[in-house]
Amino acid sequence: MSLGLKRNTSAYANWQDDPLTGEITQAIVFLPGGNSNAVFPVQALDSARGKISEGLTNQTVQKRGRETAPPIPSAIFRKVVQSLGLVEMTDELRLRINQDVVRWVVAHEVGHTLGLRHQFAGALGSTIEATELQDVIKTYAETGEVDSKKLPDSSVMDYTTVDYLSGAAIRLGQDALPYDIAAVRWGYFNEDWRSTDFGLFCSDEDADTSTLVDCKRFQGPGPQIEARIGNWKTELQYFYLTLAREFQDFRSPSFGGEGKPPEEVPVSVTSVVEYYSNLLQSSVSMLTPDPDFVETYRSFKFVTDYNADEYLAKVLEYQDTHLRNAGGWAALFDSVIRVTQTGGSKAMPLTKDLQVNFESYISSENYKKGKTMYGREYEFTDDDINYLVEFSQKFFPMFEEQLFSSFKAKLLGTFFADIDPQTLTTKKTQLSADN
Numbered sequence: 186m187s188l189g190l191k192r193n194t195s196a197y198a199n200w201q202d203d204p205l206t207g208e209i210t211q212a213i214v215f216l217p218g219g220n221s222n223a224v225f226p227v228q229a230l231d232s233a234r235g236k237i238s239e240g241l242t243n244q245t246v247q248k249r250g251r252e253t254a255p256p257i258p259s260a261i262f263r264k265v266v267q268s269l270g271l272v273e274m275t276d277e278l279r280l281r282i283n284q285d286v287v288r289w290v291v292a293h294e295v296g297h298t299l300g301l302r303h304q305f306a307g308a309l310g311s312t313i314e315a316t317e318l319q320d321v322i323k324t325y326a327e328t329g330e331v332d333s334k335k336l337p338d339s340s341v342m343d344y345t346t347v348d349y350l351s352g353a354a355i356r357l358g359q360d361a362l363p364y365d366i367a368a369v370r371w372g373y374f375n376e377d378w379r380s381t382d383f384g385l386f387c388s389d390e391d392a393d394t395s396t397l398v399d400c401k402r403f404q405g406p407g408p409q410i411e412a413r414i415g416n417w418k419t420e421l422q423y424f425y426l427t428l429a430r431e432f433q434d435f436r437s438p439s440f441g442g443e444g445k446p447p448e449e450v451p452v453s454v455t456s457v458v459e460y461y462s463n464l465l466q467s468s469v470s471m472l473t474p475d476p477d478f479v480e481t482y483r484s485f486k487f488v489t490d491y492n493a494d495e496y497l498a499k500v501l502e503y504q505d506t507h508l509r510n511a512g513g514w515a516a517l518f519d520s521v522i523r524v525t526q527t528g529g530s531k532a533m534p535l536t537k538d539l540q541v542n543f544e545s546y547i548s549s550e551n552y553k554k555g556k557t558m559y560g561r562e563y564e565f566t567d568d569d570i571n572y573l574v575e576f577s578q579k580f581f582p583m584f585e586e587q588l589f590s591s592f593k594a595k596l597l598g599t600f601f602a603d604i605d606p607q608t609l610t611t612k613k614t615q616l617s618a619d620n
């Protein structure tokens with residue numbers, strides 16, 4: 186294994202095999218670092234800690250050698266931050282996540298040297314239910330523990346939003362993941378993998394070229410219909426935190442130079458609305474009759490087995506099952522409906538909720554001064570906080586107005602021309618699954 190401090194690139198592995206037998210004769214794993222991209226706790230822990238948190242904010246992806254690992258920097262860390270939800274970052278947690286990500290990367294690269302390919306269907310074999318994910322992450326954040334029965338993935342050869350959980354399992358000395366065990370046993374000991382149930386497989390060519398919607402990089406654990414519906418609800422609920430943290434990032438002096446006061450932070454209602462509408466659209470589009478899923482696709486082993494009607498029936502059955510597991514259409518549209526929920530209902534409209542949460546969050550003493558999620562120090566003045574309160578009072582009413590019209594346009598216009606706008610139920614019988 187080679188550790189470097191100068192080069193800015195992803196981790197990668199090279200290996201040499203015997204052309205006659207395919208035997209791997211030697212292999213080396215590279216974990217390069219660099220001033221802006223260091224990921225490995227080399228030498229002194231203190232300096233590594235600084236480099237790690239700095240490195241996480243710089244995006245440098247460079248393909249080298251025969252294979253590259255995903256970059257550990259901000260691409261992954263942003264996903265990590267999103268997945269953390271309400272969890273507040275501490276120095277201890279930041280270091281733990283970084284070290285667990287490194288554990289996962291090393292295992293991933295060693296996997297390549299053993300001959301394993303990327304396994305982007307690995308997350309479909311997770312044993313964490315979509316509804317449990319936030320609790321699993323919370324336990325990890327509070328204690329560093331992960332339950333050995335709650336697998337974030339069936340392989341370290343995947344890229345997901347929670348790879349640090351796979352790293353944690355390594356730190357805790359838990360078993361290798363089931364796909365990896367089966368693949369190595371098949372490759373090295375000729376054991377029949379069909380006798381073990383390690384789930385489905387898809388790799389780079391599927392992620393790059395096919396229409397399989399659940400074979401993409403950096404997805405959450407579990408079946409993607411459930412994961413995306415869960416993610417859509419969580420991300421919208423935590424939007425006030427995302428926004429509040431954005432102002433912290435800009436206020437920290439190393440973020441884009443001097444550190445910007447809140448009034449200089451570019452926040453566009455339109456682009457935020459676009460982001461959340463697209464998130465909703467991506468959940469809903471998985472429930473239209475078009476998408477292909479790994480499970481249904483792989484159930485036809487040979488071209489000659491393929492039957493279009495049977496295939497469509499399998500897709501619909503798959504959608505139906507996972508939509509039900511995710512709470513049905515009601516769960517998907519809950520946030521849409523809550524945007525405008527007023528009058529007789531006791532519940533506040535979602536955007537009002539977000540505004541109240543935002544204002545209470547930015548008014549707390551903890552918010553005024555501290556470290557960003559990435560570990561940089563910042564401090565707001567009283568004027569900054571006053572500005573943020575005024576900003577909130579203007580921002581959220583506009584957000585509500587634009588959000589609802591955008592949702593309506595995306596849902597009714599693009600996907601469900603046949604939907605009943607009064608009840609938000611679809612007339613398509615095959616997609617009528619509900620609680």
Ligand SMILES: [Zn+2]
Pocket residue numbers: 252253254255293297303
């Ligand atoms: Zn890789």
